[in-house]
Amino acid sequence: EVKLVESGGGLAQPGGSLSLSCAASGFTLSSYEMSWVRQAPGKGLEWVSYISTSGSSIYYADSVKGRFTISRDDAKKSLYLQMNSLRAEDTAIYYCVRALRWSGLSFDYWGQGTLVTVSS
Amino acid sequence: QSVLTQPPSVSAAPGQKVTISCSGSSSNIGNNYVSWYQQVPGTVPKLLIYDNNKRPSGIPDRFSGSKSGTSATLGITGLQTGDEADYYCGTWDDSLSAWVFGGGTKLTVL
Numbered sequence: 491e492v493k494l495v496e497s498g499g500g501l502a503q504p505g506g507s508l509s510l511s512c513a514a515s516g517f518t519l520s521s522y523e524m525s526w527v528r529q530a531p532g533k534g535l536e537w538v539s540y541i542s543t544s545g546s547s548i549y550y551a552d553s554v555k556g557r558f559t560i561s562r563d564d565a566k567k568s569l570y571l572q573m574n575s576l577r578a579e580d581t582a583i584y585y586c587v588r589a590l591r592w593s594g595l596s597f598d599y600w601g602q603g604t605l606v607t608v609s610s
Numbered sequence: 611q612s613v614l615t616q617p618p619s620v621s622a623a624p625g626q627k628v629t630i631s632c633s634g635s636s637s638n639i640g641n642n643y644v645s646w647y648q649q650v651p652g653t654v655p656k657l658l659i660y661d662n663n664k665r666p667s668g669i670p671d672r673f674s675g676s677k678s679g680t681s682a683t684l685g686i687t688g689l690q691t692g693d694e695a696d697y698y699c700g701t702w703d704d705s706l707s708a709w710v711f712g713g714g715t716k717l718t719v720l
Contacts (some may be wrong), residue, residue, distance in 0.1 A: 511658060518659050525709065527655075527711075534612070534623050534656060534698065534711060534714040535647070535649075535700075535711045536712050537700075537708065537710065537711060537715070540709060549707055549708060549709075550708075551708055552706075552708070585654065585655070590660060592611075592660065592661050592662070592664070593661045594642055594643025594644075594645070594661050594662075594701070594702070595642075595645075595702055595709070596643070596645035596657055596661070596700070597645070597647070597655075597700075598622060598657045598660070598666060600654045600655055600656070601654070603654065
């Protein structure tokens with residue numbers, strides 16, 4: 491069974507940092523591209539970042555570029571998101587998502603999410 | 611303002627059919643594959659359609675997807691109360707080098 495379990499969410503002050511982790515099980519992480527997607531309270535889905543297999547290609551949404559860093563450790567079966575210079579608008583549930591690539595890219599498995607709240 | 615445009619809401623009676631549109635441009639839908647996601651309130655998003663019109667295992671054939679030019683459409687037939695959810699389209703945008711989601715469409719089954 492594919493499982494993605496996020497951790498590391500919580501309360502952070504504006505300008506502060508948080509580090510999210512995602513533990514993957516039930517599949518071979520090294521064979522899959524991964525992403526982070528977030529959802530602010532009562533709002534729609536917003537893609538945050540993408541990392542290819544081996545980490546050779548990385549992309550970010552403009553809203554987080556220069557502040558967030560995605561990484562992966564396939565040996566530890568984990569995906570990470572380092573979030574710096576946090577802003578109130580970063581408040582959201584952050585989902586770890588597995589990417590499925592047949593002809594195009596899609597997101598086939600989602601974690602339960604971890605809530606990040608940025609407030610003073 | 612989302613790069614992909616969806617109607618905020620649609621509604622239909624149980625047993626009826628509904629379609630949800632997703633409009634984009636040549637840099638996203640026009641040049642890439644579209645996927646659709648269902649999010650029942652209080653739950654995690656679920657993949658409904660990938661590669662424009664393919665259904666993952668376990669998704670009933672009441673759900674269908676299509677794409678024409680720079681627009682995509684999700685169709686749901688035989689509506690059930692359990693289909694009440696928010697639906698999102700998504701695809702890669704070559705100009706932004708980013709994945710983009712539509713703003714979401716709330717489906718109400720009257």
